[in-house]
Amino acid sequence: NAGVMQNPRHLVRRRGQEARLRCSPMKGHSHVYWYRQLPEEGLKFMVYLQKENIIDESGMPKERFSAEFPKEGPSILRIQQVVRGDSAAYFCASSPTGASGTDTQYFGPGTRLTVL
Amino acid sequence: DQQVKQNSPSLSVQEGRISILNCDYTNSMFDYFLWYKKYPAEGPTFLISISSIKDKNEDGRFTVFLNKSAKHLSLHIVPSQPGDSAVYFCAASAGGFKTIFGAGTRLFVKA
Numbered sequence: 648n649a650g651v652m653q654n655p656r657h658l659v660r661r662r663g664q665e666a667r668l669r670c671s672p673m674k675g676h677s678h679v680y681w682y683r684q685l686p687e688e689g690l691k692f693m694v695y696l697q698k699e700n701i702i703d704e705s706g707m708p709k710e711r712f713s714a715e716f717p718k719e720g721p722s723i724l725r726i727q728q729v730v731r732g733d734s735a736a737y738f739c740a741s742s743p744t745g746a747s748g749t750d751t752q753y754f755g756p757g758t759r760l761t762v763l
Numbered sequence: 764d765q766q767v768k769q770n771s772p773s774l775s776v777q778e779g780r781i782s783i784l785n786c787d788y789t790n791s792m793f794d795y796f797l798w799y800k801k802y803p804a805e806g807p808t809f810l811i812s813i814s815s816i817k818d819k820n821e822d823g824r825f826t827v828f829l830n831k832s833a834k835h836l837s838l839h840i841v842p843s844q845p846g847d848s849a850v851y852f853c854a855a856s857a858g859g860f861k862t863i864f865g866a867g868t869r870l871f872v873k874a
Contacts, residue, residue, distance in 0.1 A: 651806070682864070689767075689852060689866040690807070703861060738806050751797070752862065754806030 649674065651741050651755035652721075659761045666726040666733070668758045672741030679722040680740040680752055681707075681714060690738060696722060729762045736760075766790045767855050769865035776872050782840040784868050786853030789834065793855040793863075798827060798838045801850045801867070810851075811838070843872045 652671040660666050672679050677698050682690040692706040696716035707714065711729075716722040726733055736759050740752035768787045776782045784798075794815040799807035813820040813827045813836070820827050826839045840847055853865040 653806075680862075687866075689769075690854075690864040692861050692863065695861070705861065740806075751809045751812070754799075754808065756804070756806045 651676075651739055651753050653737075653739050653755035653758050655758060656756060657759050657761070659763065660729050661763050662730055663728050666729050666760055666762075668724040668726075668737050668739075668760070670722040670724070670739030670741075670755060672722070672739075673743075673753055676741035676743050676753070678742045678744065678750075679716050680742075681722075681724050682738045682740065684736045684738065684757075686735075693724070726760075729760075731762050734760055734762045765866075766793075767853055767863045767865040769851075769853055769868045771868050772866070773869040773871065776843045776870065778845055778872055778874050779842045782838075782843045782847065782870055782872065784838040784840075784851050784853075784870065786836050786838075786865055787834060788836075788855050790855070790857060790863075791834065792857040794858055795856050796827070796829060796836050797854045797856075797862070798825075799852045799854060799864075800847075801852060807852055840870075843870075845872050845874050848872045 679696045681693040684690050694707045694714045695703040711727045713725045736757045738757045740754045742750045742752045797812040798810040800810050801807040811822050811825050829836045850867045850869050852867045854862050856862045
């Protein structure tokens, strides 16, 4: 049973370009979470999605950031017109039921985004 | 507003001794707490959790203690091993879907 997969592992973009980060949850998991980790900081919740639905996006910046989890295919975190402050490690996690509080989230290896 | 705080950025312990990692929280609505371990260039891995109805949960060398009145939890690792060297994140949730993570404590276990 493969774990959570994220690609690419490393992504370099110039200011103003778009970044697309992909996350394939564990088999049987239909709930996906995205987190951002800035250097020397903890993980910051961004968004929680189920298939075709955004459940909670309260941690995601209102502009330039969007996320989706289509019926088929991986979850995508999209950052438009990237700026240097977007440089961070972005982690995806998945869980089987999404019954938060008692539902363990399993994390992928992360995508390290560097904006030049 | 940092709802989950890990005030010690790092901790150094001798192999075989006990490691105690601390975590404080401010939101009294938190009802579930977790510890994750993270190695460099990897994602966090779940270690142990505790519900607010309990004050202790044990799993092998790892024990988590919860003091609700003090809004404090701690992770005890005994005996500590060099392979335990990693960053440990405390996390909490309040029955909603958002899990709040602390900034992490880097544990060094010296052989």
